[in-house]
Amino acid sequence: MSFLRRIFRRERRDTVALIDIGARRVAGAYVHYVGSETPVVVYTKVMSIPIQTGEEHSVTMLRTLGELCDAMVAEGVPALVRAIGGHAVDAALVSIDAPWQETAVHHERVLKDSEFVYTKQMVAEAVARVSPPAAGKIYSDASVVGTRLNGYEVRNPYGRRAHRATTIILTSLIEEKVSSAILATVQKLSQTERVSLIAGTSLRYQALHVAFAHERDALILDATGPLPEVALVRKGLLAAIAETPESLASAAGVTADDFMRGFANIAKSYPLPRTIFLLARFDQMDEMKKILDTVKFNALWLSDNPPRIIPLLTSHMTGLVRQMTTNPPDLPLLLMALYYRYLEKT
Secondary structure (H helix, E strand, C coil): CCHHHHHHCCCCEEEEEEEEECCCEEEEEEEEEECCCCCEEEEEEEEECCCCCCCCHHHHHHHHHHHHHHHHHHHHHHHHHHHHCCCCCCEEEEEECCCCEEEEEEEEEEEEEEEEECCHHHHHHHHHCCCCCCCCEEEEEEEEEEEEECCEECCCCCCCEEEEEEEEEEEEEEEHHHHHHHHHHHHHHCCCCCEEEEEHHHHHHHHHHHHCCCCCCEEEEECCCCCCEEEEEECCEEEEEEECCHHHCCCCCCCHHHHHHHHHHHHCCCCCCCEEEEECCCCCHHHHHHHHHCCCCHHHHCCCCCCEEEECCHHHHCCCCEECCCCCCCHHHHHHHHHHHHHHCC
């Protein structure tokens, strides 16, 4: 590219507010994107959701979310000005985990005798075939997380011809009042209408698909919160999810039984792969690894050789996301930054 073309070519610049809503905490970040450069995390803030006697946990969560957003304005905006010379926020992305939402994987199939062209209209029809939610609840997210044409995964399926197609859809079900309150609160951080909600399961699966594109069959053990979750990836596509009901969450913390319960639920319908991605907060990774070491894998894998465990570390994010703030890196926020860079903007 010539010198003059570099001068007159205007690279897209976005400053995005990221909000992660978990069972016991909320976290926020400002991330700056410039063209194809590595995204930069400028500011982060994590706040615990207290347990309040006599108050619905969702009410406490929403109040804590409001306090987080206030802090992101009071503390985060000055950090933005120092880092990039401006404070405008172009968009907001909100990731929501259990118990605030319920996720499910749907496989919508089309089989015809004659060859057909796979179109966006077919995807819209596949999403429409998913059962409507019960009264008082809505789908906050209905992500198409994969497509198979004639049995093969296809990353860019539109316009291709096939005899059979499978569209994999991940839905996130949330109470309508909670969804509206989250949107109203987060809207204050963005000067545009670009506020997106997504299930944390969907986001982390898609982000890991970018970071570990060569891992086609794996379990994702998400221990970032008090409600462990296991997701199965088969042939590069999300196949199933096993969540821990809130009623079974132990006040004492995650146990080996919690992990085993998730693996067993997946094993009821699918053979278990030999690779496990362990997602945990960086300050709890060693503890989660010790708990995972006590799991009796041979009860489900039917082998004396334990599966390969890959803890997701800061080093795995090198070159994918850069953090300017001196706060400890937060794994869910880093994965959100990665997701927005490679998937949300496309």
